[in-house]
Amino acid sequence: MEHSLTFIQINLLFIIMFLSAYILKKVRVPPIISYLLVGFLAKFWVHPESTRLIELFKEAGIILLFFFIGLEYSFERLRNMVSIWKPGVVDLLFNFFPVFLLSLMFGFDPILSLLIAGVFYPSSTSIVAKLLMDFKRLASPEAELLIGILIFEDLVAIILLSVLIPVVEFGSVDPGTLPISLFKIVLVLTVFYLFYKLLMPKIQPWLDRVSEEESFVFFLLGLIMVIGVSFKEAGLSEALGAFLLGVLVPETRVMESIEHHLSALKELSIGIFFFFFAYESSLSLPQDLRFVLLLIALGIVLKVISTYLAAYLYGMKKKTRLRTSLSFVPRGEFSVVIASLEPSVKILSIPFIFATALIGSFLFVIAPRVADIFYPPKKKPPKKKAQREPFLTQAS
Amino acid sequence: MRFRETDLPGVGKRYTLELEDGGELTLIIHNTGRRELYIIEQEEEEPTCVISLTEDEAKDLGFLLAGTTYQPVAPEKMELIMKEMVMEWVRVGEGSNLVNKTIAEAQIRKKTKASIVAIIRGEDMIVSPDPYDTVIKPGDTLVVVGTRQHINSFLEYCGECYT
Numbered sequence: 001m002e003h004s005l006t007f008i009q010i011n012l013l014f015i016i017m018f019l020s021a022y023i024l025k026k027v028r029v030p031p032i033i034s035y036l037l038v039g040f041l042a043k044f045w046v047h048p049e050s051t052r053l054i055e056l057f058k059e060a061g062i063i064l065l066f067f068f069i070g071l072e073y074s075f076e077r078l079r080n081m082v083s084i085w086k087p088g089v090v091d092l093l094f095n096f097f098p099v100f101l102l103s104l105m106f107g108f109d110p111i112l113s114l115l116i117a118g119v120f121y122p123s124s125t126s127i128v129a130k131l132l133m134d135f136k137r138l139a140s141p142e143a144e145l146l147i148g149i150l151i152f153e154d155l156v157a158i159i160l161l162s163v164l165i166p167v168v169e170f171g172s173v174d175p176g177t178l179p180i181s182l183f184k185i186v187l188v189l190t191v192f193y194l195f196y197k198l199l200m201p202k203i204q205p206w207l208d209r210v211s212e213e214e215s216f217v218f219f220l221l222g223l224i225m226v227i228g229v230s231f232k233e234a235g236l237s238e239a240l241g242a243f244l245l246g247v248l249v250p251e252t253r254v255m256e257s258i259e260h261h262l263s264a265l266k267e268l269s270i271g272i273f274f275f276f277f278a279y280e281s282s283l284s285l286p287q288d289l290r291f292v293l294l295l296i297a298l299g300i301v302l303k304v305i306s307t308y309l310a311a312y313l314y315g316m317k318k319k320t321r322l323r324t325s326l327s328f329v330p331r332g333e334f335s336v337v338i339a340s341l342e343p344s345v346k347i348l349s350i351p352f353i354f355a356t357a358l359i360g361s362f363l364f365v366i367a368p369r370v371a372d373i374f375y376p377p378k379k380k381p382p383k384k385k386a387q388r389e390p391f392l393t394q395a396s
Numbered sequence: 397m398r399f400r401e402t403d404l405p406g407v408g409k410r411y412t413l414e415l416e417d418g419g420e421l422t423l424i425i426h427n428t429g430r431r432e433l434y435i436i437e438q439e440e441e442e443p444t445c446v447i448s449l450t451e452d453e454a455k456d457l458g459f460l461l462a463g464t465t466y467q468p469v470a471p472e473k474m475e476l477i478m479k480e481m482v483m484e485w486v487r488v489g490e491g492s493n494l495v496n497k498t499i500a501e502a503q504i505r506k507k508t509k510a511s512i513v514a515i516i517r518g519e520d521m522i523v524s525p526d527p528y529d530t531v532i533k534p535g536d537t538l539v540v541v542g543t544r545q546h547i548n549s550f551l552e553y554c555g556e557c558y559t
Contacts, residue, residue: 069406074407079404080425118488125406129406129407132407133407136432136434136443136446138407138422138424138434139412139420139422139424139432139434139436139443143404143410144402144404144410147405147406147407150406151405151406259427319441320441323441327460368441371441377440377441378439
């Protein structure tokens, strides 16, 4: 009896996750925010015992997220990223280092400052990409640049996590542990490269064949989780392991099959990971409200400036630059992943992530209109303009 | 015709085609298989229209655009609608009023305003049959031309006839 109650509780929770995401989507609230909200509210009625049933998904969340990012990469693609490195570096310079210094000034130790800067820096791939799709802006010149910078940020975030996790583990930047960590990473990359060069071509036909099996999903999930967790145990980041594994997957039939088998599982796991992030955080206000408000303000201003510069470097017209700069503020999944490493950073991050995700989504929606105000379109013979979706006033 | 291909990792692929009139046509093939076509006119920032297609719809449209679609026509029933004119294939039954009459005898033009432009008899086809010579037999298929109304009155007059 007790058991079936917890069971029902968890599955009701799943339905609530859907409903909240679905309803809030109507008012342009990104799904990640609705999952976090459900997590907070669940504190009041879901027993911690019940949530043990879905711990596996929580573990799988980050691992699958990074595995899928790895899938999107290939060595050829990395070569095509040459045009993006300047905008990417500008984005990093503006959104990482100033906040790192600011955190030090506010009395945080270097490790916490690194983490705060890590939460502050990356825009949300899922939110920005979804908004570009929903608002029919994929054909615009900025889509290419924004997605490019997002990919650059993904890489930086993976490197950051690989560095931060061992540092957070040991609780100090011990000069003795650094060479060991570096050695581990070099070793992993070497093994990975050898695997890619020597073994992958040999087993690829077998992979393509076996990916047709119904039971393939077991092998897939098992392998990804084992690699991820082993990396974690070895004091590296599970994100790195999952990402590398994703890069290894050849762009053949097996790739399609993997996406088909795992994408629903990934949605579920990452949603549950966000849920836990909120569910397991204390509902206390951050110590230093001034600092949090400053972070939010900077999070908007610095991103807008850096994206404007990035668009300038990318050779865009003035009007497009303005529109682009207002479309990159939302923070999301990476900030959550980095914040989850350290409880004290978590408390600071929650309001920051909420505010930037919501304000950023709003700015994204009004960006074209703002650009029109500053640079009015040339008057043409009157023609029916396509109606843009109104913000916050959608009749469902 | 210049195609620019760009990768949108995580989303799909984007192809931009510069059109002769200075506008741009952008095709986005999503990883999910969905296609989106954006038409952006010259000097415009916003797309004038966006067309979203499923994978199957896109493939059908592609065939049509390439002009390679060939749809076999059902021979027993084909309507060519050219503004007002309708062509109808009419099979003459045993008990039809037209059986064993020539077209002139039956006064088809006068009574129904429709004209018989061809008669299909077995393997043969008599194109523009002579109204005084050609006798209509049961089992013939008459190719009749007229407006919808003419054809209807022809069918009524014909009696036991099938389309």
